[in-house]
Amino acid sequence: MAKKVRRLFEQFRPENYKLDLAVNPEEMTFSGRVVIAGKKIGRPSQRLTFHAKNLKIASAKIIKHDKKSDEEIAISRINCHKSYDEVRLHSEQKIFPGNYDVELEFSGKITRNMEGIYPSHFSHVGKDKKIISTQFESHHAREAFPCIDEPEAKATFDLALTAPKNQTVLANTPVKQTATSKQQTVTSFETTPRMSTYLLAFALGEIKYLESKTKTGVIVRTYATPDNYKHTKFALDCAVKILEFYNEYFGIPYPLAKCDLLALPDFAAGAMENWGLITFREQALLVDPKNTSLDMKQYVAMVVAHELAHQWFGNLVTMRWWTDLWLNEGFASWIEYLAVDHLFPEWQMWPQFIASEQQSALALDALENSHPVEVPINHPDEIRTIFDTISYAKGSSVIHMLANFLGQETFRDGLRLYLNKHQYANTDTVDLWAALEEVSGQPVKDFMHAWTSQTGFPLVSANINNNEVTLAQRRFLLAASASETSETWPVPLLTTSSDRSLFKTSEQKFKLKASDDFKLNLGGSGFYRASYDASHLTKLAKLVSQNKLAPEDRLGLLADSFESAKAGLAPATSALELLASYEKEDSPIVWEIIAANLGSIRRVMDDEKLNDAMKPYVRKLVASQAKRLGWTKAKNESHFDSLLRPTILGLASWAEDASTVKKALALYASAASPEDIEPDLRGVVYGTVARTGDAKDFDKLLAEHNASTNSETQLTLTAALTNFKQASLSQKALAQIRTDNVRLQDAAYWVAYSLGNRYAKSLAWDWMKDNWDWLEKNLGGDLSFSRFPNYAARSFSDKEFASDYQKFFAPKKSPMLERSINQGEETLNWQIAWRTRDLSAIKKFFKN
Ligand code: BES
Numbered sequence: 001m002a003k004k005v006r007r008l009f010e011q012f013r014p015e016n017y018k019l020d021l022a023v024n025p026e027e028m029t030f031s032g033r034v035v036i037a038g039k040k041i042g043r044p045s046q047r048l049t050f051h052a053k054n055l056k057i058a059s060a061k062i063i064k065h066d067k068k069s070d071e072e073i074a075i076s077r078i079n080c081h082k083s084y085d086e087v088r089l090h091s092e093q094k095i096f097p098g099n100y101d102v103e104l105e106f107s108g109k110i111t112r113n114m115e116g117i118y119p120s121h122f123s124h125v126g127k128d129k130k131i132i133s134t135q136f137e138s139h140h141a142r143e144a145f146p147c148i149d150e151p152e153a154k155a156t157f158d159l160a161l162t163a164p165k166n167q168t169v170l171a172n173t174p175v176k177q178t179a180t181s182k183q184q185t186v187t188s189f190e191t192t193p194r195m196s197t198y199l200l201a202f203a204l205g206e207i208k209y210l211e212s213k214t215k216t217g218v219i220v221r222t223y224a225t226p227d228n229y230k231h232t233k234f235a236l237d238c239a240v241k242i243l244e245f246y247n248e249y250f251g252i253p254y255p256l257a258k259c260d261l262l263a264l265p266d267f268a269a270g271a272m273e274n275w276g277l278i279t280f281r282e283q284a285l286l287v288d289p290k291n292t293s294l295d296m297k298q299y300v301a302m303v304v305a306h307e308l309a310h311q312w313f314g315n316l317v318t319m320r321w322w323t324d325l326w327l328n329e330g331f332a333s334w335i336e337y338l339a340v341d342h343l344f345p346e347w348q349m350w351p352q353f354i355a356s357e358q359q360s361a362l363a364l365d366a367l368e369n370s371h372p373v374e375v376p377i378n379h380p381d382e383i384r385t386i387f388d389t390i391s392y393a394k395g396s397s398v399i400h401m402l403a404n405f406l407g408q409e410t411f412r413d414g415l416r417l418y419l420n421k422h423q424y425a426n427t428d429t430v431d432l433w434a435a436l437e438e439v440s441g442q443p444v445k446d447f448m449h450a451w452t453s454q455t456g457f458p459l460v461s462a463n464i465n466n467n468e469v470t471l472a473q474r475r476f477l478l479a480a481s482a483s484e485t486s487e488t489w490p491v492p493l494l495t496t497s498s499d500r501s502l503f504k505t506s507e508q509k510f511k512l513k514a515s516d517d518f519k520l521n522l523g524g525s526g527f528y529r530a531s532y533d534a535s536h537l538t539k540l541a542k543l544v545s546q547n548k549l550a551p552e553d554r555l556g557l558l559a560d561s562f563e564s565a566k567a568g569l570a571p572a573t574s575a576l577e578l579l580a581s582y583e584k585e586d587s588p589i590v591w592e593i594i595a596a597n598l599g600s601i602r603r604v605m606d607d608e609k610l611n612d613a614m615k616p617y618v619r620k621l622v623a624s625q626a627k628r629l630g631w632t633k634a635k636n637e638s639h640f641d642s643l644l645r646p647t648i649l650g651l652a653s654w655a656e657d658a659s660t661v662k663k664a665l666a667l668y669a670s671a672a673s674p675e676d677i678e679p680d681l682r683g684v685v686y687g688t689v690a691r692t693g694d695a696k697d698f699d700k701l702l703a704e705h706n707a708s709t710n711s712e713t714q715l716t717l718t719a720a721l722t723n724f725k726q727a728s729l730s731q732k733a734l735a736q737i738r739t740d741n742v743r744l745q746d747a748a749y750w751v752a753y754s755l756g757n758r759y760a761k762s763l764a765w766d767w768m769k770d771n772w773d774w775l776e777k778n779l780g781g782d783l784s785f786s787r788f789p790n791y792a793a794r795s796f797s798d799k800e801f802a803s804d805y806q807k808f809f810a811p812k813k814s815p816m817l818e819r820s821i822n823q824g825e826e827t828l829n830w831q832i833a834w835r836t837r838d839l840s841a842i843k844k845f846f847k848n
């Protein structure tokens with residue numbers, strides 16, 4: 001663990017920042033002056049300390065306000081303490097508790113690393129252009145100005161920005177005033193609400209917008225580059241409706257006069273909830289009918305809903321410290337489904353929640369090296385490691401479980417109380433439980449504590465004998481573990497739609513009237529896996545084939561069965577036999593599980609002969625859906641059918657179904673550019689080209705990648721370019737990463753996709769080792785960086801790799817990488833064990 005860092009909020013409480021910043025995009029520098037008004041607290045001392053990183057401090061002044069007069073405190077020394085990101089103002093005099101103005105002048109450099117103040121690059125009518133913008137979460141405000149950069153240190157901000165003339169200048173609040181001189185414009189903004197430093201933002205550049213208004217008069221604008229702003233209409237419409245939805249749902253009106261949503265060409269994460277100025281990666285905001293797939297359009301709605309939810313949950317009420325980050329992210333990752341479900345009921349968002357959030361959380365949390373939802377954080381450098389599947393997906397899954405347990409209305413009322421009580425302030429997880437308890441009268445904290453404080457989740461096994469059920473629970477782990485654990489969870493059984501009983505002990509028996517259709521976790525809202533004795537599993541399989549189970553239940557049954565095989569609790573063939581009951585399956589959420597598990601078998605078993613044996617099986621498996629869906633959208637086709645088509649055709653193409661391959665290649669041959677291929681089908685078409693193509697095809701796809709200005713199209717092409725079989729082409733793909741053809745924000749895709757290609761994975765691993773220093777230097781501050789060990793590990797299942805992995809990463813276990821490296825090791829362990837156990841049986845299964 002990293003060194004413990006003192007909270008600066010313990011000695012000084014800022015109330016207002018008067019911040020004047022001058023940005024020079026030409027020189028890539030900025031300079032400024034800040035007056036921090038606030039209270040010194042605690043014991044008298046001879047210094048005041050603020051956060052500052054990579055800033056040059058030119059001057060500092062401390063003024064004490066007294067009832068009678070103001071007094072300047074002489075500063076004897078300004079000391080920048082690098083390893084703590086601190087600037088310390090020392091004085092010979094004692095500084096007593098009281099009200100102070102602290103004034104600092106400073107300057108800094110604008111660097112490319114997508115945090116603090118950074119540039120985005122794009123070209124417009126042949127000219128290179130820049131947007132300068134900010135990314136302050138989690139602790140990068142200190143790279144822009146001296147401040148108390150902790151979420152608890154809420155203050156108001158009066159920002160004035162000096163920028164070159166003729167630029168659009170945005171910040172959290174509306175413009176108050178502008179003053180233009182010969183070269184420059186000074187834009188001052190309205191005072192912000194009381195908020196944390198990580199939510200402050202500004203942007204300047206040649207950007208354009210579309211505008212709309214909510215029912216209550218909030219002005220909503222969607223900004224992007226001049227070529228792209230016209231593609232923000234969908235996001236704009238979503239934003240207006242979602243703001244109106246949250247106004248009603250939370251019972252508190254959105255507190256600002258405006259809400260801007262800005263798409264940036266260079267962006268590290270997916271989007272960022274800065275209060276009133278939300279920033280996005282382009283693919284998360286732009287919908288261009290010619291280039292955007294349905295899947296990505298849905299993603300845009302989800303991201304907008306997620307960031308808008310933070311305007312209340314996160315911005316208005318904020319976690320006290322990063323330990324409770326999950327509260328922000330888990331909640332937003334849950335309510336984005338509620339909001340999008342409200343806008344587009346036909347999209348069936350809740351079934352999708354089970355397939356994506358819950359299943360990915362269960363997968364990671366099945367490792368011993370997972371972590372609890374509530375995780376101690378000392379130094380903020382550790383924080384980026386917890387912007388992960390546990391905080392987001394497990395966080396949202398346990399909230400989903402709770403909301404279902406309490407009932408939707410009670411849950412909403414609890415949220416209203418919580419937000420109302422804590423607005424403009426900070427909270428811990430228990431504050432949310434307290435509000436929900438007050439409203440529901442239920443022991444919420446007792447129920448939730450195990451789920452947020454214990455790592456992992458239980459496997460509940462059911463044995464059924466003459467209508468008597470015996471339940472047992474124990475932690476589910478993928479890798480055989482030395483440390484058998486004995487903890488239990490309060491498990492909502494949900495065996496019928498009205499069953500609210502909790503199974504809290506390690507074993508329990510009960511009687512049923514009839515047991516034939518007994519199934520745990522109906523609807524799938526419980527965060528656990530289930531298993532049944534063999535004869536009962538046969539009965540459930542029959543219910544699947546008779547189409548008597550809901551999609552979430554079909555999904556859960558199959559996923560749990562495959563995961564049990566991976567964990568060595570059942571043979572893989574029993575999951576594959578269960579799969580036979582899914583002959584008529586037509587739901588994309590279930591197919592997501594089928595495709596993922598066929599993928600796991602391919603990846604982990606890693607055997608060319610097995611691959612070949614799987615192809616006829618897969619062709620047969622997808623045949624009826626492929627026939628039903630075809631290549632063209634039916635008129636008024638359901639959202640789910642449209643989402644399913646690329647999955648089915650993708651599997652058919654992988655399995656070398658002759659007509660699918662032929663059709664895909666024909667579409668490719670007749671297309672002059674990507675835009676001639678339907679966006680939903682582009683992945684299938686280019687994937688087929690990559691699997692069957694040669695160097696000429698590679699060059700053509702690369703040229704299309706480089707010419708495209710659409711980030712989703714580029715990504716689809718990246719998936720293809722990294723998917724060729726020829727070693728020389730895999731090399732060529734990897735060689736793109738460090739060139740101008742690939743934006744830094746996209747580098748991780750190239751690496752991860754190459755590792756996912758069984759013909760390229762060894763080369764990709766070598767590339768990763770050889771270029772580690774470059775990755776660290778360029779992406780070291782980025783979220784994606786800590787995932788690299790994991791990306792590598794999941795692609796392999798042999799001992800030689802495991803020892804190479806060990807050798808390479810053993811000396812790299814920094815606080816940022818340690819957990820990921822350990823997760824990778826554990827993943828390798830279970831994958832190697834699974835392969836050893838099941839390869840020959842799986843081969844036999846597919847041969848027959
Ligand atoms: N607050 C995060 C963005 C963020 C992440 C900032 C990590 C700094 C470090 C934002 O609300 C978020 O969660 N964005 C997601 C998209 C969302 C739809 C899951 C992202 O960036 O992927």
Ligand code: ZN
Pocket residue numbers: 306310328329332
């Ligand atoms: Zn978020």
